[in-house]
Each structure stands twice: as C-alpha cells, then as structure tokens.
Amino acid sequence: MPATVNILDEPLFPVRWSPDAGHSGGSRPARVGLRDLLVRSHEIESLAVPDAPAHSALLRILYALTARVTGLDEAKNGPDDWQLLREEILTEGRLPRTGIENYFARYRERFFLFDPRPEGRPWMQDPRLKEQCDASSTAGVNKLVVTRPAGNNHSWFRHTSDARPDLPTASDAVLNLLTWHYYGPSGRCSAREVGGVKSASAKAGPLRTSLSYHPEGDTLFETLLAGLVPPPREVDAERDLCPWEWDELPDPDGPPPALTGPCSRLTAASMHALLLIPEGDGDKVRDAYITWAYRTGRGTRPDDDYLIWQVSKQGNTYPRPASSNRALWRDLDALLLIDPPGVARPRRPAVFEWAADVSSELRVRALGFEQDGQAKDIQFVDAVTPPVLGFVEKRSVRTYPAVGRLRVLGERFGNRLDRALRRAWRTYVNDPKDSADAWAQEGAARYWPAAEREFWDRFALLDRTGTALDGGLDAVAARKAFLRLAVRAFDDVTASAARTQRGAKAVEEARIELFGDRRGKPAAPPDAA
Incomplete structure (x- = not known):
C-alpha cells in the first residue's frame, strides 16, 4: 500500500486569511497544507485552529520550519547578525520560496501522515508500534481526540461510543496527534514491548499543565518571525534535529534524544509515541496506537522560550500553569518586564526579548490546557491582548513600573474582595471553617471581567514615548476605580443577606477588608480611598 496524505500539500490546517489575500487571483481555502502555510504566510492573518493546545503545538512546528527555510536556525556570528538576517526577510515581506x-x-518522504511501506516514516509517528503493541488493545480514535470521552469517562464536548465512534478526519487527527505529543498525560497507557520487556507507563508531555505566550502580528508571516529566538553560537543545525530529520528512529530503551538547540527543543521533546491507522485512502482515521516513547524520562522539563518560568518555595523552577480562571492581563507585567515583581520571581518568556524588533504593534496570544500532571483535563485556555509589545522592557523605561502597578492594583482589590466576602459569609452563617466559596465565586465573576475592562482602558492611556512621569499612570485614579468595582461587587453579592439584622452586621464588619485595614476602623467611602 503506498503512502498517502502528504501534509505538505493536503489541506489539513485551518487558517484565517488577511483581507488583502487573493487579490492577485489566488484562492482562499479554509484549510491549507504545510507548504502553503509558509509560502502564503504573508497572506494569512492567523491560524484558525479551534483547540488551544493544538494551536500552540502547531506554532512550535512552524517556528522550527521557519528557522530552517530562512537560515535563522543558527547564529554562529552572534545575535546581531541573526537579527540583521531577520530584518532582511522582514523587508522582503515573505518567507523565501526557494x-x-x-x-x-529534501524531506518530502517524511511528511506523509500515513506510510505503511517497510521503509516508511509517517510524520511524527513511530511505525514500530504496529509490531511492538497489541493490535487487539489499541487506543481507539476516541482516545486520540482529546475533546472526546474514552472508556468510562464522562462526556466533555460531545457524546461518543467506543463501539461505534465517529471517525475523525485527517485534519482532526493530525492536530490531535500534535496535542498528544506536547500535552499528553503521564501514567498508564497501551503496553509496548521492547527488547523482550513489556511496559505501559508514559511520562507527561513537555507542555502539560502549562500556558504558553506567543507574539502575534498582523499576518502569520510576522507571527512566525516574531516567534523566533536567536540560537546560541554553538548550535549546529546539522545536529539540532527535528524528529522527521532523524536518520534513524531513537531507541525506546535508551535515553530521550538530546535537545541541542531551538529546533529540537521545539519539536523533539515528546514523551509519547503514536501511530495512526487510516480508513480507506486516508480521508479519515479508524484507529490509533498511543503509548510511551522512552522508558526513562528527562531529568527536568525542557526549557521553552514561550513559558513564564517561576520558582517554588522549595527552590524548583516550573512554568506558570494554565488557569481558565486567570485573565491574561494579570500576567502582562511578567511578559513585558525583565524583572517582574512577585514572590515566585517570574522570568518572562525569552521570546519577548526579541519579538518587539519585528513590530511594536504585536499582540500576545496565550494558549494552554488547564490539566493536572497525570490524566485529568479541565479546560482549554485561549486569550489575546491588544498590541502591547511596544511596552516591552528595553523600549520604554518609564512605562514598566506603570504596567506592573496597574496590574497590582487590579489584583489587590480582587484579593480584598475575596477576603471580605469570605469573612462576611462565615460571620453570617456563624461557621469560621466554612469554605465560603458561594459568595467568593459570585464576587469573582462580577469583579474580574469589570477589572479587566478597567485595566485595558487605562493601559491604552499609558505613555509610549518613555518621557511621561510614571509612564502616564494616574495611580490615585486607578486605585479608586478598582476599589469602586470591588465595593460594587461586594454590595451586589451581599444585598440579600444585608436585609436582615444579623446579615447587615456581618456585611458591615467584613466591608473593612476592602480597604485593607483589619483594625476595625470605620470604612471610608470609595472616593476617599
């Protein structure tokens, strides 16, 4: 059976076209192949991948390919020469077709999604699984598609049956293949026998639980160039390989391949092995093998230029986890500042040190998957800011404290609101051990969306020239605005209880928390704060 579905040309990847695209007579299909993603990147506004982890994974694949086809995969003469080359490509306005x-x-044979030939190497898959895994105990397509329930798990987005599953298209399959490689769970998986030893335990994917941050331009062309980071001088492109560039598949019994540079870090850190089984000519996938890639894991999570790294109380470095309850603006100073505030000592993603040189009008897109470290998946995270990269530190010195202070003010009154509502509820029900989640969650639902609007309104007024004192932030007015939002949320949540004598007493005693004074002084009105 011949190899089928070459992802270079098959329209598998959804895109959103720029308004000017197609004026020269070219078509504007809803999906394109990997080749057109690069060739026509200057005509494409952005990827239109609906699932955040798949979007994040595909961006990393495209970053590596962009570095390869432009020569930006090495910086042997240092970052200055690397930046000059990137500026030349930016001036050309498109990635080099040649x-x-x-x-x-050179690598066309390695981009087939299905390749049953004896010498076949299906893209981002391990053909050896057909011999090393039990064909009667495959994972199935419901396990492959991360938004579906498999086995006895509860439904998430849709109801499915393992006995009669809806077969995913090749487009859905390749995106979920990437999600598994980057966000796959640890723990029990399909058994794989290597060297006479059978085991069924996988390590977690390199991005599991994390939230990654990507500079985003007006076109995919800008986005891809802004997403590159100059490699260290010692990186050799001939040794810094992507999985489809390996001469031989790695030994599962041995250690994972060394990540020697940006391309291998971007594409070769997976701890899972997969093999897709096509239905018919490959329009759909009827089954999948999903198992461990290496018996031993990596010593530490691979470094990644798109994560906020922070330090635990035990001194361990870890990426800021994805949280569907945390709005993106609350991470903004950790993205823009070299030394952002915080007890966790956050370190901004390395990509933002270099991205602003592409354009000061770049936005930030956050993509992630709220999960636990093993098998529990909770919610996708996908958010985007207005243009903010003009404020990145090294551009506008007076603005940095302003961004941080504005974020701190918004979070301060959100935290005070939470504390006040929990105190009011516990006093009202006369139970100091009650979790008090009911009022606290309702207050958060009222405060945080309003605080986000307030933040962006005030952020838009900050000085971009670096000349205004304190970045143009009116800190007194901002403080009053966030306090007013907290007071309004507090009053709305406690209104029903305040109609009773006991409730009114509990509410008024707790209100003092909004003003940060726990000594029992009478609360000042919001305008006096």
Missing part, C-alpha cells in the same frame, strides 16, 4: 521548496524537496 528555501521552502529546497527544504521540503
């Missing part, structure tokens, strides 16, 4: 065609001609 570089794209030469690269894909």
